[in-house]
Amino acid sequence: MRKCVLIFAILLLSSTVNAPVAPILTGVCPGLPTEHLMRFECLVTILLCLMMYLTPPVVLFMLVLGGIRFMSDDPLKRKDGKRVIMLAIGGAVAVAVLLGLASGVVGIDIGMC
Numbered sequence: 001m002r003k004c005v006l007i008f009a010i011l012l013l014s015s016t017v018n019a020p021v022a023p024i025l026t027g028v029c030p031g032l033p034t035e036h037l038m039r040f041e042c043l044v045t046i047l048l049c050l051m052m053y054l055t056p057p058v059v060l061f062m063l064v065l066g067g068i069r070f071m072s073d074d075p076l077k078r079k080d081g082k083r084v085i086m087l088a089i090g091g092a093v094a095v096a097v098l099l100g101l102a103s104g105v106v107g108i109d110i111g112m113c
Contacts (some may be wrong), residue, residue: 049113055095062088
């Protein structure tokens with residue numbers, strides 16, 4: 001029984017080595033599995049798209065949370081709310097700069113998101 005499992009595993013692994021591009025990545029990454037630089041650029045593009053879609057809701061949530069804390073009468077909570085608002089704005093600016101650098105300087109096409 002172990003020999004059958006071992007032979008099946010070897011056949012399965014040998015068939016996946018020569019397999020074409022994974023069907024999940026063909027639309028996003030047209031490069032072949034041997035073109036590692038193209039694959040890395042596709043991975044970075046996917047991560048930047050994910051960052052671009054997740055940043056606005058997180059920033060909005062942080063702004064609302066900081067605004068609620070800022071409206072408090074307690075000076076410590078006011079200070080904490082102001083800090084949360086400043087961090088949210090700073091994070092949004094940092095993501096915008098990163099996306100601008102990725103599309104302008106490096107040449108990654110973020111328009112395909």
